[in-house]
Amino acid sequence: MIRLHKWKLLAIALATNLTILLSLAVGDIKPWASIDWLDIIGEGGVSLLAALWLVFTLNSRPTGSVTNLLSLGLALIFVGTFQDLMDEVIAIEDGLFLRGGIESTLMPLGLVVLTVGLYHWHKEQLLFTEQRRKREQDFREYRMQDTLTGLGDARFLKQQLEALQTQCQLNHQPLTLLLLDLDHFDQTNRRFGHREGDRLLRELGELILLNLRRCDLLCRYAGDRFAVVLPNTGELLAGQLAEQLTRAVEHFAYKTNQGETVYHSVSTGMATGADKSEDSAQALIERATLRLLAAKDLKAPRAA
Known part of the structure; x- marks a missing residue:
């Protein structure tokens, strides 16, 4: 199933690499002693979970508008948290957009898009549940149908x-x-x-x-x-x-x-x-x- 979304994964990989290159272009890698490893574990864990949720979503859903909303929301959250992780490793001057700007923009935007996607996913599940209920009802009624006349038995x-x-x-x-x-x-x-x-x-x-x-x-x-x-x-x-x-x-x-x-x-x-x-x-x-x-x-x- 994930092969259907290879272009989405490619776009996310390009955005991640672009984030790394831009961070290195405007900043320098921090000395080993000045890195806050607790922040790296926390922010890196959030970024990793967002990436896993994204992979699980793409691997379990077909293409469509609901999948696009879910994957876009998770991708924005992933890129935003990944940039926050870069801030812990690369020293970027204050005032530059890359220092907290990407995270402050992409994180809330990703949450909004993800919420819209979850809303439509919920409506989709309700529709599937209703269709399943109708199929089960039709199946039960079919089993109680007289095969000769087509009437109920x-x-x-x-x-x-x-x-x-x-x-x-x-x-x-x-x-x-x-x-x-x-x-x-x-x-x-x-x-x-x-x-x-x-x-x-x-x-x-x-x-x-x-x-x-x-x-x-x-x-x-x-x-x-x-x-x-x-x-x-x-x-x-x-x-x-x-x-x-x-x-x-x-x-x-x-x-x-x-x-x-x-x-x-x-x-x-x-x-x-x-x-x-x-x-x-x-x-x-x-x-x-x-x-x-x-x-x-x-x-x-x-x-x-």
Whole structure:
């Protein structure tokens, strides 16, 4: 990664060498006895740390505006502290800009640039975190997706039903779960094959979606059974929506690959949770399932 920043490193090396040459040009090396080694250790340590931070930054980041700000800020700090280190080794006359002027200028300027770079780096990290969160959420939702229809599966239904129940209870609104079960679907599979049955389920899913509101949620619960979550919907309105879906399925003329037209019907079962209901998602599903089974029993042929 650091090879991407070779021109930055070259510029910093040139600035460092220029600082040494200018210091030697206007001053003389101090006698060994007059050098304050404690200052050299302190200022040299700061300069060394700035150089290490600069190398670590360039070695871990791609090129870009944020990298440029971080590296420029650290480079200014490094050059400023390095010049301060030169003052401890080379005697420069008072009044010259090189004696403390470079450090007094580059150090605060470097800190300002570095602070701006850290601010944009922080925003960059927040963006990456949000993108990672979205990818993880999409991955979780993808794992709870029915591979045949592309709808949410039973696990996704339960998860979303619990969330919508909580929301409706907070807003003092009813919520209804509607189950739709295709009648005599096994006969379609036996007559036309499972591939034809799979295509029928996909097209039925699209048909039901076209007849739902934007706030409603459709999932494939199991086999030929679909589940519809109706937020802010009481039993009366849910019954009307169920009737509309039933008629839509009954009027759907499914064309098989053999050229035949097949009509189907559905049985429905629904359960409504009031705004103050403490029913769990599983309890709502069980109540809707019992009513669905009762509706299918009414359609079952009676023995003579």
